[in-house]
Amino acid sequence: MNFCLIGLLFLLNQFNGLCSVRIELENLPEQCDYSKCTEPDDDKVNVHLVPHTHDDVGWLKTVDQYYYGSHSNVQNAGVQYILDSVVEALVFNKERRFIYVEVAFFAKWWDEQDNKMKAIVTELVRSGQLEFINGGWCMNDEATTHYNSIIDQMTLGLRFLNDTFGRCGIPRVAWQIDPFGHSREQANLFAQMNFDGLFFSRIDFEDKFNRRANRQMEMVWHGSDDLGSSGDLFTSVMNNGYVFGKNLGPPEGFNWDLIGGVDEPVIDNPKSEEYNVEKIVEAFVATSLFHHRNYATNQILFPMGSDFHYQDANILFKNMDKLIKHVNSRQSKVKVFYSTPSCYLKALNNSGHIFPTKNDDFFPYASDEHALWTGYFTSRPTLKRMERVGNNWLQACKQIDVLSDNKGKYESMLRSLKESMGIMQHHDAVAGTEKQNVAFDYAKLLQIGIDQCKKVINYGFKKAIAGPKYAYRKRDDFQFCDHLNISSCYATETYHNFMVTLYNPLGHTLYNHTVRLPFNRDRTSFIEVLGPNHENILSTIIPIPKWVRSTPGRNGNASHELVFDVNIPALGFVSYFIKRTNLKTENSAIDATKLKITKPINLPFGGKSNDIDIDEHGKIKQISFDDRTFTLENDFFYYEGHTGNNKFSENRSSGAYIFRPKTDKPIRVGNLVQSILYSDDRRNLFEIHQRYDSFVHQTIRLYPNKPFIEFDWYVESIPIDDKIGKEIVTRYSTNLINDKTFYTDANGRQILERKQNYRPTWNYTVFEPISSNYYPVNSRIFIRDQMEQTQFTILTDRTQGGTSLNNGEIELMLHRRLLHDDAFGVDEALNETGPDGNGLVVRGSHYLLLNDIVSSTRLHRELSQQLYLKPILGFMPKFNVHKSATPYQTVVDWMPKLPENVHILTLEQWNSKQILIRLENFYQKNENHQNSKATVSIRNILPEKWNILNVEELTLGANQKVESIKQRLQFRYKDNNLYKKVSKIKGFFLEIHLDPMQIRTFLITIDKCFKIVIGEIIICV
Template structure:
């Protein structure tokens, strides 16, 4: 057989390289063992190797597929390799995978893993959340929940409390993550790998890739975090990805001998990293996505690397972990740059702004929001009625938690994976319905409650098939609320009565009207809607009976507006709408006596599909220009219907317009509303012209608000971040054209955005996460839907072209078409003084929309009343929110409170507030007997937890100990606590005449978190031992508690 010339040439090259390196200069391994027992050398650059794998719980394939095909074997193999060499270390992060694997192991493997964890060799102290959550599209309550869910088993099974944040793959980073979800959960540091390329290059040049992040103006230093951007992303350096790159060949008789070459490569890379990093320590990630499926190859080569690089002597390299690295960084007592804003939007290079995913998959984003709210409401009902079996909500908790993944709610996964996330949430809701019925059950009842989550598109099996329906409504807010309930029905007339029997609970403003906007799937289902207004006390429930009746009267003809304008009006607000275009023109706030032009427009950007660079896709937003194209022709909007409010003749309560062929706008103004609801329906977005489209709603005050290039967006529903057009706080932003002007000014909103000047404020509250911008003064726009025909080449490998299939009952066939998405904005104008109070209140109301459940009503004399609640909650102060309420034991609850206002947002509501639990909580068996503060995640009492290490970092321009910007929480006194602005804190509240439960916090968590069917914890309390972060001979390595 003839040898190919190319192979001969390669052989000659390898031989020449090997000849330049004398194998005899290196000390070989002893008895086959490489020397990996490195310690810190104070006179050299110390290179900390961090072996890790980044495992997405769903992206290109589903979480189950990833586990079965890759993750299970990664963990199996890594454990084997860690046992082989006590110096080796490995970081594992994603608890949705690890905890599945853990509960499949036998006792011998579990004992081995616990030993590895105790010795710091298997490092579970990094992140520890159920997933590595997204940071743009997630609500702070979901961020805390999914983090706490992962941390609970780590504490219970391993006595590990994570110390380090590791958000290496989300596409930009939120202020909430830098504060509350880092220092707030006890992290000593936060490391990530995606910041804007201009910011990255600037920081690289100035040795500022590690810095102190202090993103909360309300919490100051108390929420600061030592933060590091990883050099050259989170993968192993070039030549050192040992699953695919050449191995280290240290047999001198081999032609591919490469020890000298490998050492030189590594030292060069390390020295380059060191030249851009302050101090004598750097860390190098050794791994990547789903790495260590061949863990033996990885670790054998890493052993060789340490053995030979340390012989070379130019740098000192060792197996390490991030806690140890962070401790050493602190001990160097260096001075760091300070950052106070966030990292949105993320740009990876020219024309690559990752601001499209803020809106991608709008229906999934809405479903995630609804399910998150539902989870909180059902936890409340469990606690109020003392169910003692809140573990039944576990499936919903896991489904909601999984969807917070940075390729989940972000909308950046393949379509079948998005379907899988939705399916898991739906399965959790089905289980949660059973739990709700068990809790509310009264002897003698037979019918079960159902959640009609598709009632917004007129799908509700009960109201379609049942003449008499019982409606259960629960107010999840800790204050009285007025809410208009709207349900689809099949008949023209109804009778509604309260089952409470008192006049105050009777529904008001009962109205039946024809569906203004019909989804094609439901065109023959439920042609009418009924709406009625109810008042609900704090955390109280009411029941109503709706009886559907036929009416001999024909459907009323829609009212035609007189002239060019139509108005909707209640006692607080008036909005005017152009009857020809269908677009809102102005809003009047009657209380503040403000009338302001607010011109609404609906249009779309054409997605760039040219030959130069990337296109709009699931991640990226790149319009072809800054031009907005209209949907249909101006002045040609068709009025679908105008409903007249009988109590206010001449004005309307709702009106709907068809805009072009594929969009509708419905304006709704209910009794008592301070905000006008603008309900949008968009789709199917047409693609017959071969062009992708990105649809926006724009609200323009015609410069009545002089916003000076500034607008404000919420960070995950918590603190507002100031945005300035074409500006970044920490570097000079350079934009090349109109495409970048638009994309680089889009930022995420989770619950709201506003613009203001010295006198006035325009507020917009949304029902899901979206992208928003202010491209001109006095103007806000929000992207609501996207349909694209190109991939942005960021990994997902699929066009963002969502479709849906429905059955056409008229033509009796299935039809597949582009996704139709529907949502709402809540819009108001107010004075600058009261505007933030207004938007804060509405954001809370829209997240905690009352839970509505329905069942067939059967009169039953044996059933006297509903179940009597165990817990009573009195109305909270206006600036205190009830974030989480969970039953811990028969005598105690976990209560998480949020101060809802930031500093300087309101003259009175931004001040600290004293909250006395005994004043606001009581039970049928007694009052509050003890209040104990827990960590934010609720996994331990605050007194048991390790003290924070986030305050002693030196910051440029500041002198430690002389700055009063340390706003630490004030401890509980008796049954009272003082909450400062934007504080989120967690407490265990005990009730009754008996003393608080003597159970430890770990035992209480075991009661509260029964993670999955059949999972049995084998850990006894006396097995728990402190877990160190490493086995290094230094005194400053702290226990993970």
């Protein structure tokens, strides 16, 4: 390769050189594989220097502020300068190497470059000097993210790299150096994306101490019990790696960056009085041998960089050049060289060492005895919910775009939400650990994306329902309501007649889905609900609780909700019609019967023999199913947040990251002062409004055809007049015996067993008995009584911290308002306020299930999907049912019946002629024995008019063809096993098989018509 020519080209671009140079990239060989790696020395300790920067996609500054380098008074960080500087430094010396992670930033920088600079960077990638690792739009959090969104943000970044750099843009390594704990499902997903290994540093301090002592800092992580060795991922825990504050990034004594770089440079001029080569070499060799004591092979990795390092790359590279030169020439114990994580893995693989294994995860993360990073599981609960809603819109938007046959016409609108959702997965975004102004910016970006997505859905609704004749009339536009979460909607409150169209983003028909539409109760008019065939639908009118109506910032003045059930076909639409009339008829909506609870009552739900007992105060006391009765209570508490100066471990405050209660016993949040029951006896529909004498309230709902009880919880402004920060929890208590064992999901997917005060990997020391038993609950938490063969499950509508501290109990944290920072960088208290200047109000939902274990394993999978991907509602106001009924199609059914264990995870327009589909078997192998495997016909998934020309299977990240990928590096582990080779699909196929927990990704080339061949003539009909 002619690096001299590249250097000249760079100088020409920068300094108006004397001649022009043209590089024909296609004629230059690629060296982005292991051929670029430096050969280790088997007789020495080999030190792999990995130059890198970690660029948060928002944290103390917004995404744009970080990129452009503005607001340097907050943090001296400008990503554009990092990339400029690194490229220049790499061109200067072809031996130098650099890795980059955050594609959101790189894509922004790339768009600003001219063709000459793009040619230079492309050659740096092709030569292996610049290597992309991880490859996602961001470095995502692992505790508070859902697997659907993780896969999407990885796909977004990986596709950009593929489209821009081809084969050399494919990352081989996952690099998660900053997330605050690590998920088993994340490791499994990386394995399915064909990564060779995973690197990180943040693990429990005791765990790291033991691993160092036993030289077990590297392992083969079994990412899945269901997928066997194909879910395994080699994992390396870096010794110093990423720790905020001391030892930030490079080993102590060798940080030469402008940010935090206080170490002496290498001065190798013997004439200088500052000459220090021998001192530097001696210190580096000693440091290398010290780190080597913790690792099992003679390979060690030093990450030479950290947060926003390399804004002046020359300083670091110049010192590393000298370090490499003098260390290698002046001693025989250590060999040091520029490297990458990929080359490091290759060296480990060549060693043939037998590594230990791990089956559990790395939660919770503790950086010291009293710093349990479990608070962020709940921090900023409204932003966590908004992220879930954003994904709901994104999946529906992508599906409707495909099914409406738009052929990529609206990709720019979709792109806005894809990118904002990609940013939201960042470990300081959905995690809730950013500054307040950054949280506002995240919400703004997400709302902009959602608003763009609404336009695509509007076009799809009109095209599918209104038909070609009416599809583009402006007056037929649908309206969407963003504030149904606070029972407010302009369309339903303003118009007397309207059509509501519901789209189901699930791959299964949604039966008896309850719709709640806010409206103003007018005693002089009556409401009727008509179904898609203009049949009368039973409906109920229920008052909106007073506390919801008084939510700060609520602009609507609806006093009631209209409640009715609908059935929506899989990936399909259905329309219902709401109209007001002046005359009451037998079809008019019925006002729910109101009863103030002053004596015990029994209420049925879910059919069969399910019922609950309510005491005279309106609190649940018992629940029954299948002729068995169990106690059930629900109460609210708060933990007082610990406060301290953070100078010592025992003085750690509770904050955005850290959950540290002052005492082990939470304080009850007020008393229940009033319970009002609203019921519709025709439907066995019951709703209990519970008002407390404090800042929490609750609505409990029981449905006749649903096997769960809904708890609609509401936390008003958390009072801080007493100068005490508070962490609000709800506790569900039963008489089940779960023996200190409970279960939580990993990123909404596989289930992990948890035991109180226990870690599978080491003998755990309990320093914080409450927070050390908190785990991330992305979608569900449950306990089991094996003697009773009963499972008690709570499903959540966002990620929350949860635990089981006593037999029969499940505790979930709902909201946090704290007055002190925990000193891990964000530098402000987690004290969110609402539009009225008081503490932020939060409303959410839990589904409670108590059932036999066999039934529960099926139900919690299905219901968590329904809670995660809810129907999208569009409203067409001023709609005259009778005049407009004929031209409007009220039911659109696009999806055939799928096996009950198969979920359509992705349906996305890839380009004008290709569709990306991901199909998932979402049961684990021990959950649904009758349907552990599934067979699906791709032909039946797509509309009949689409002619399938080709089907290619891709890896999970959709950036590599399964049939052409190289086998991942195989590492030996203690059972003497090796990774299994990824199975390859040969030939054209339409019928696929799915094992439990398997996700398969397909790129389908289609011609959206039937082709008839007559002689040499092809007719498309």
